[in-house]
Amino acid sequence: MTETAMADDLREKIIANPDVLLEDADVMRALVGANDEAQGGNVVDLRAIAMDRLEARLDRLEDTHRTVIAAAYENLAGTNQVHRAILRMMDASTFPQFLDDLHGDVADILRVDALRLVVESDDPDKAGVSDTHVSVMPEGFVDGYITLGRNMPARQVTLRPFHKAGSALYGERGGYIKSEACLKIDLGPGKMPAMLVMGSEDETLFTPQQGTDLLAFFAGVFERVVRRWMA
Numbered sequence: 001m002t003e004t005a006m007a008d009d010l011r012e013k014i015i016a017n018p019d020v021l022l023e024d025a026d027v028m029r030a031l032v033g034a035n036d037e038a039q040g041g042n043v044v045d046l047r048a049i050a051m052d053r054l055e056a057r058l059d060r061l062e063d064t065h066r067t068v069i070a071a072a073y074e075n076l077a078g079t080n081q082v083h084r085a086i087l088r089m090m091d092a093s094t095f096p097q098f099l100d101d102l103h104g105d106v107a108d109i110l111r112v113d114a115l116r117l118v119v120e121s122d123d124p125d126k127a128g129v130s131d132t133h134v135s136v137m138p139e140g141f142v143d144g145y146i147t148l149g150r151n152m153p154a155r156q157v158t159l160r161p162f163h164k165a166g167s168a169l170y171g172e173r174g175g176y177i178k179s180e181a182c183l184k185i186d187l188g189p190g191k192m193p194a195m196l197v198m199g200s201e202d203e204t205l206f207t208p209q210q211g212t213d214l215l216a217f218f219a220g221v222f223e224r225v226v227r228r229w230m231a
Helices: 003-016 025-039 046-089 095-110 141-147 167-173 213-230
Strands: 114-121 134-138 157-161 179-185 194-200
Touching: 046 095, 046 213, 095 114, 095 213, 114 141, 114 167, 134 141, 141 179, 141 194, 157 213, 167 194, 179 213, 194 213
Parallel strands: 114 134
Antiparallel strands: 114 194, 157 179, 179 194
16 A cells, blocks of 8 residues: 555545544644644744643643542542441440440541540539540530630531640540541530540541531531430
């Protein structure tokens, strides 16, 4: 087959299916480059400039698309994780079992390294007493811990780097905690505030930039389950 025949054959294929060229960025870039060389250095090809800008815009759109998909998968995984933790939390048939599950399977499902329920008491004899699962603190401790003593309302969910001032809450793991989630718990009318703290050795697990909807939902379910045991 001669070169002319080969060229004719290639030409017919291109005419029959031009989209193959248009969808191939490398081929189009080569064609535009050849066109620039043919025109000479003193000619400004606005089409080439426009194509470069469109390619840059397309790259940005593709990056955004990948980021959105990744975030969607992450949100779905987080939702499934919280739902599994809630179902496990609701399996307990006694309050001691509930506390055991909370610090065992529930913490494992949520992938946190330490978890502690903190309740307030106005009884000086009880304040400062802790056991394996629960810490009893003096009145005002919850809001003060969440806000770090600042004059501001305590949010239901606070995500942040661990400030080390609460190392005692996490026991022997306190020295390894890098980030924490503080969930303010309402135990019902006439009850003092409580808090559920989750600590992680991963400094990126809880950050202020993350959404709090799932943990707010978890806190709402936790409140209702604890109120049931206290009734």
